[in-house]
Amino acid sequence: MKLPHTFVIGSVIGLTLTPLLAFAQSIPESSPNRPIFSLPTFERQPLLHPLNTANDWQTVAQNAFLAQDYLNSVAAYGKAIDLAQGSDRPGLLEERGWVLYRLGQFERADQDFRQAAALHLQRQQWTSYNNARQMRQFVGNQAERLDSAS
Numbered sequence: 001m002k003l004p005h006t007f008v009i010g011s012v013i014g015l016t017l018t019p020l021l022a023f024a025q026s027i028p029e030s031s032p033n034r035p036i037f038s039l040p041t042f043e044r045q046p047l048l049h050p051l052n053t054a055n056d057w058q059t060v061a062q063n064a065f066l067a068q069d070y071l072n073s074v075a076a077y078g079k080a081i082d083l084a085q086g087s088d089r090p091g092l093l094e095e096r097g098w099v100l101y102r103l104g105q106f107e108r109a110d111q112d113f114r115q116a117a118a119l120h121l122q123r124q125q126w127t128s129y130n131n132a133r134q135m136r137q138f139v140g141n142q143a144e145r146l147d148s149a150s
Contacts, residue, residue: 054084
């Protein structure tokens with residue numbers, strides 16, 4: 001079953017992205033720093049056949065993410081992205097970007113969000129383009145906060 005690239009904040013990923021959601025919710029709605037994007041959803045899916053498609057590897061990546069096995073999730077997203085055709089690629093880049101964010105690899109996450117935004121822009125998918133840009137901005141802001149705190 002192909003998971004949609006419709007992103008809903010706080011659904012299944014609430015358990016694994018609780019600190020991110022708590023931070024986002026702690027910022028007043030009127031603040032210019034409040035994140036304006038939707039997080040990808042991750043749902044555990046069974047694997048019933050050999051792994052030959054981008055969707056198969058996306059399932060592996062999402063299952064690894066849910067198990068907090070972020071390194072294997074990144075590797076599986078890499079396979080999925082390599083196999084992706086057409087419109088699946090930007091969503092896969094966004095999902096891998098969040099896994100990289102969880103690993104603290106902000107520069108690599110930024111690269112994935114930047115590439116996803118460029119693909120959305122090329123396809124004139126304005127809402128998705130703006131969403132990817134906001135994700136990128138959020139991750140950049142978090143990286144700056146961590147740098148200034150240390």
